[in-house]
Amino acid sequence: MATYRLSFLPISISASQSLPSKRHDFRLSLPLSSLYGNKLLLKTSDLSLFVTKHHSSTTATVSFSLPTAKPERAPSEKSPKWSARSIKSFAMAELEARKLKYPNTGTEALLMGILVEGTSQAAKFLRDNGITLFKVREETVNLLGKSDMYFFSPEHPPLTEQAQRALDWAVDEKLKSGESGEITTTYLLLGIWSEKESAGYQILATLGFNDEKAKELTKYINEDIVLNYK
Numbered sequence: 001m002a003t004y005r006l007s008f009l010p011i012s013i014s015a016s017q018s019l020p021s022k023r024h025d026f027r028l029s030l031p032l033s034s035l036y037g038n039k040l041l042l043k044t045s046d047l048s049l050f051v052t053k054h055h056s057s058t059t060a061t062v063s064f065s066l067p068t069a070k071p072e073r074a075p076s077e078k079s080p081k082w083s084a085r086s087i088k089s090f091a092m093a094e095l096e097a098r099k100l101k102y103p104n105t106g107t108e109a110l111l112m113g114i115l116v117e118g119t120s121q122a123a124k125f126l127r128d129n130g131i132t133l134f135k136v137r138e139e140t141v142n143l144l145g146k147s148d149m150y151f152f153s154p155e156h157p158p159l160t161e162q163a164q165r166a167l168d169w170a171v172d173e174k175l176k177s178g179e180s181g182e183i184t185t186t187y188l189l190l191g192i193w194s195e196k197e198s199a200g201y202q203i204l205a206t207l208g209f210n211d212e213k214a215k216e217l218t219k220y221i222n223e224d225i226v227l228n229y230k
Helices: 084-099 107-117 121-128 133-144 161-177 185-194 199-206 211-220
Strands: 002-008 011-017 027-029 049-053 058-064
Touching: 084 107, 084 185, 107 121, 107 133, 107 161, 107 185, 107 199, 121 185, 121 211, 133 199, 161 185, 161 199, 185 199, 185 211
Parallel strands: 002 027
Antiparallel strands: 002 011, 011 058, 049 058
16 A cells, blocks of 8 residues: 655645555655646645546545644544635735745734735635735835845745634634534635734734724624625
8 A cells, every 4th residue: 555645835735655665654745736647637726636537546636725823633524624715815925925025924914815816705805894815015125124035935934823722713613613614715804803913914904904894804703705806
């Protein structure tokens, strides 16, 4: 029995194949567009993907998850899953941190990631309240400054403690709600707001976000799709 595991953060892909004798484990980083050798195309908008090649007993599973500081929360079928828009927002947050040449992905980057993704209810709510990507990026530089021009961020800038707590807050709140469905970007945005000492919170507050708006946003907490961008 041989097991193959291929991953590209934050999406994990596992494939297993029956072989007569030895067992091998290894990890590779591949683009999201394909699994080499299997000609398997992946789309980031898919919530899940299960592919089986019956003639060779090969199976591939794609599951979406984001980092957690709570190892006791083991992934399971009963655990809430992050929505595709939340996953993309996280990926865009890492990219924004790299663009600014920051060593970490902080709550300010998570906020920018939501706005870069742009199609979620959370992103629409921010735009409707005058909070745009340009303004957030400008406030981020004003608050945190510019990085050394000769510094290069890692491929996946690690989360700050505050950003990690924001993610875990979102998961915990979804579990407390008892509601079915996925963890939306609205949970992620409210998780950022819950970290009152973080850069993301300060930027939101500077741009006019407050507890009243946060309460209003909770009306859309389980909605994650906006079909029209404006």
